[in-house]
Amino acid sequence: xxxxxxxxxxxxxxxxxxxxxxxxxxxxxxxxxxxxxxxxxxxxxxxxxxxxxxxxxxxxxxxxxxxxxxxxxxxxxxxxxxxxxxxxxxxxxxxxxxxxxxxxxxxxxxxxxxxxxxxxxxxxxxxxxxxxxxxxxxxxxxxxxxxxxxxxx
Amino acid sequence: xxxxxxxxxxxxxxxxxxxxxxxxxxxxxxxxxxxxxxxxxxxxxxxxxxxxxxxxxxxxxxxxxxxxxxxxxxxxxxxxxxxxxxxxxxxxxxxxxxxxxxxxxxxxxxxxxxxxxxxxxxxxxxxxxxxxxxxxxxxxxxxxxxxxxxxxx
Numbered sequence: 001x002x003x004x005x006x007x008x009x010x011x012x013x014x015x016x017x018x019x020x021x022x023x024x025x026x027x028x029x030x031x032x033x034x035x036x037x038x039x040x041x042x043x044x045x046x047x048x049x050x051x052x053x054x055x056x057x058x059x060x061x062x063x064x065x066x067x068x069x070x071x072x073x074x075x076x077x078x079x080x081x082x083x084x085x086x087x088x089x090x091x092x093x094x095x096x097x098x099x100x101x102x103x104x105x106x107x108x109x110x111x112x113x114x115x116x117x118x119x120x121x122x123x124x125x126x127x128x129x130x131x132x133x134x135x136x137x138x139x140x141x142x143x144x145x146x147x148x149x150x151x152x153x
Numbered sequence: 154x155x156x157x158x159x160x161x162x163x164x165x166x167x168x169x170x171x172x173x174x175x176x177x178x179x180x181x182x183x184x185x186x187x188x189x190x191x192x193x194x195x196x197x198x199x200x201x202x203x204x205x206x207x208x209x210x211x212x213x214x215x216x217x218x219x220x221x222x223x224x225x226x227x228x229x230x231x232x233x234x235x236x237x238x239x240x241x242x243x244x245x246x247x248x249x250x251x252x253x254x255x256x257x258x259x260x261x262x263x264x265x266x267x268x269x270x271x272x273x274x275x276x277x278x279x280x281x282x283x284x285x286x287x288x289x290x291x292x293x294x295x296x297x298x299x300x301x302x303x304x305x306x
Contacts, residue, residue: 001299002171002218004157011172018155019164065155146154 008061012048016126017066020143025124026066028058030091030137035129038118044126055132055139059095062128062141063102067152069144074110079117079138091137099141103152112140161214165201169279170219173296178277179219181211183244183290188282191271197279208285208292212248215281215294216255220305222297227261232270232291244290252294256305265293 001007005014020026027042029035039047050058068075076099081087088111096109112120121127121140130137145153154160158167173179177196182188192200203211221228229252234240241264249262265273274280274293283290298306 001174001220003220003299003305005171005218009171011168014171015164015168018158018162018167021154065158067154067156146156152156 006061006064008050008053008058009065010048010050013050013128016044016048017062020125022071022143022145023069024143025140026062026143027121027124027127028055028062028139028141029127029129030055030132030134031130032135033129033138034118035127038121039127041122042124042126048126048128050128050130053130055091055130055134055137056094056098058128058130059098060102063099066141067144067146068099068103068107069142070105070153071144072142074108075142075144076107076109077112077117077140078109079136080111080113081136082114085111085113089134089136091132091134095139159214159217161203161206161211162218163201163203166203166281169197169201170215173278175224175296175298176222177296178293179215179296180274180277180280181208181215181292181294182280182282183208183285183287184283185288186282186291187271188280191274192280194275195277195279201279201281203281203283206283208244208283208287208290209247209251211281211283212251213255216252219294220297220299221252221256221260222295223258223306224297225295227263228295228297229260229262230265230270230293231262232289233264233266234289235267238264238266242287242289244285244287248292
């Protein structure tokens with residue numbers, strides 16, 4: 001345990017989010033996602049498991065330290081409902097809200113088709129799996145920049 | 154880079170301080186300490202290098218997240234000046250002051266004879282080396298407990 005650090009930020013997860021740089025992408029997924037196989041081809045190369053926590057709890061921990069990227073249109077992508085590309089589920093709105101609450105701006109969020117999500121997430125920096133029960137609770141978030149003043153750029 | 158995290162807390166150093174538990178000891182040393190060989194027998198097993206930073210900068214980073222142990226008489230130990238067991242140098246006072254400034258209490262600090270320091274530090278959790286130029290700038294700090302309320306116990 002550390003002072004001022006959310007307990008869900010495990011040693012491995014802290015290592016990974018600190019090691020990532022500008023433009024690197026972190027994948028955060030629900031309990032049905034093929035997380036272990038997808039993680040095997042990421043930069044980190046092995047899955048980071050946050051068993052026992054859902055997407056909301058995990059997002060609160062990650063966004064307490066993780067700066068989102070202001071250089072791209074949408075630093076958050078979520079998995080589309082199959083056959084309903086325009087649907088945005090409660091789990092998607094929940095993570096989006098937590099990202100905004102942990103920041104000083106309204107980040108944009110876009111959807112990615114399911115198989116395209118698998119393909120893209122295989123090339124991200126790392127995969128974090130949660131115990132989220134709600135389907136399509138899968139996200140890719142792009143890391144931003146901390147300026148010389150310590151604030152998100 | 155992360156929000157609200159001192160930049161000297163590297164991926165590996167964050168991993169280690171988060172992985173440590175109550176009673177585990179972290180060794181923090183100057184540039185002349187036999188850091189690499191001593192680190193080889195620690196729990197972590199390899200040296201964590203913070204080159205470019207001195208003891209004061211490194212202590213500020215570590216104590217921003219690291220809770221000291223209130224269960225022991227002195228959670229900070231420093232290396233004694235050879236032949237002058239009662240001397241406390243500026244570098245020792247500097248780290249002690251930073252530990253207190255990053256807390257809500259006045260932690261005790263005790264000295265350890267040089268060769269005894271080597272022997273004890275070989276059994277600590279990990280060794281962090283700095284670029285501190287002042288001799289005897291070597292410390293062992295014991296990790297404490299974060300209570301359910303998020304405060305140091």
